Amino acid sequence: MESRSTRRAGRPSRPILTADAIHRAALELIDKSGADDFSLARLARELGVRMPSLYNHVRNRDDVISGMRTLLAAEIDSSPLRKLPWDEALAAWARSYRDAFARHPNTVKLLATTAVRTPAVLDMYEDFVLALEDAGWPTDQTIGLLTALESFVLGSVLDMVAPEQMIDLSADASRHPRLAAAVAVTPRVDRADEAFELGLAAMLSGMRRRLDEIAASAE
């Protein structure tokens, strides 16, 4: 009797539980249901395992969030930060970063508001700081620039999953004539991509100018 119940509890058809499988299941759960209610108890239910089984592989909720962050980071190409001139590097990295999160928009708020201690992401940040310092940026501005660029990227991710026609004037276009004219000449297809590229170009152009000023004042 006992061995039979043990076998049943072991559920041999289920994939073997590993830390990586838990991280992937957590990401899938959030992709599907959002992150508001994310907890290890809910994740255990989703996996059909008991909490002690989870705790054999992960330490706590933060540990699982860090694991999800590793999965996201693996989808971001950070090699431009080590190869290209700093401004081209930031542009390429930002595009790849946006594409990766666009596949997991429900993670944006959770990951943007939880402290980063994921080695793969810290490696990426180290490359970011190095790329800026090598270009002549003062060290004390690098984290601010990183944060500003990430904020723009993550806000743009939400816009990517927004409706194509985000401004709906069907009720009263006559009350907003200039807005209606502007919407009419805005591309409907890829409008989020165009807005992102416009903002990215502006931000990088402004950064270049600031770096020129820093270099000039140091002479």
Added chain:
Amino acid sequence: MESRSTRRAGRPSRPILTADAIHRAALELIDKSGADDFSLARLARELGVRMPSLYNHVRNRDDVISGMRTLLAAEIDSSPLRKLPWDEALAAWARSYRDAFARHPNTVKLLATTAVRTPAVLDMYEDFVLALEDAGWPTDQTIGLLTALESFVLGSVLDMVAPEQMIDLSADASRHPRLAAAVAVTPRVDRADEAFELGLAAMLSGMRRRLDEIAASAE
């Protein structure tokens, strides 16, 4: 018996239900519990009323979202768009926009991914387009610039509610020496504000440069 049970169901101590009260309750519910599960059924439960009572005041879920957007818009000062030079106007508006959403960060994803048909917000967008057009911006770039600035603002809102020490190197600072040095010289207090101002200044500087180029090529 019947009159007694009717009185009990009527709950006379409850405030009178109005569209505005429903919008405020929806915003409070999302502030408290997040927006993933937001539905009229949940809102009715929260208000302790039945669905038909809600439908006496609001048409549907979109209607309630629009009402919440009106409440948010009322917290944003859009007067700079009608008074200041375009770049100062955008900076002042972006700061006020960020402050308003920082009080309701759980609304960010929902409002950023639902089409806007709220009159108060469309009024604000009309002012935005007019401010840019008056400054010489081509009409077909105004919505892209609006979208890019909003993306940056909303991403920055999430960073505002993130931990003060967002990059946690306690586990392995030695592996990330330049990042550790950069974090050490980054202000811990107001780091989100400083990053926002750095990004805003860069984006507006880049926009000014682009406008100069547009003006020069038109001559």
